[in-house]
Amino acid sequence: MYKIRLTIKAIIRFEQMTDKPFASLDYTNEDDVKALFYCCVLANNSESVTYEEFCEIYENPAQQINMLKELERYNSIAAPFISPNETPETNEENIGAIVRDSFIKDTVYTLILSGLDAHYVMHEMELSDLQEYMKAFEQIKREKMESDRFWTYIGMLPHVGKKIKSPKDIVEFEHEKEARQKEAEQNIDQNAGILEGFLNSNYSLKNREWQEN
Secondary structure, three states: OOOOOOOOOHHHHHHHHHOOOOOHOOOOOHHHHHHHHHHHHHHHHHOOOOHHHHHHHHOOHHEEEEEEHHHHHHHHHHHOOOOOOOOOOOOOOHHHHHHOOHHHHHHHHHHHHHOEEEEHHEEEEEHHHHHHHHHHHHHHHHHHHHHHHHHHHHHHHHHHHHOOOOOOHHHHHHHHHHHHHHHHHHHHHHHHHHHHHHOOOEEOOOOOOEEEO
16 A cells, blocks of 8 residues: 655645646546645655556555545644635636746745755655745745845945935835735724714714714
8 A cells, every 4th residue: 555645745746747736736636636646656655656557556446545545644634733824815817826826846946945954845844834934934035135225224324315214215125015005904994994983973062972873
């Protein structure tokens, strides 16, 4: 019986084999499921088989059931440690962007090139840890960008005087723009709530108190 485990290496092999992101895997599609199991077999077993050989083995119903049970068992163990991702609404305008940008192999290679041990990432790291490592990587990258900008600002101060009042006047990073936009939207929502409360209430100048309808 083959050992079936959803390692990072197995996921990357699936994306390479099917040329589509793991997030778009369709469990109702026989070809997708077969490709996933084949990649899990290659990533977790010393015995190597060609895809044609695996397809013959896969035709055995008992083998299919065993593989499915192994994968379900692994998923059940990993499930409590996976946090739900914040994803945008899947309307027709952004479905393509979501699918196009969700290749796990791109994230993994970024982490490896930044210094994370390749063997650990490919064979030992759980899928549930991937997003946490990526969050930490993004935070480190932001802090370095902001530090570099700060020292550039300090170096420019003697030459520009009061023309540049803060490091953000040199360049505003994308994550800062997003944070500013999010704060503005929150303020709009808060002010809209206050206005709605005002319009739905009666204010008595005489008693100087709110009288709810």
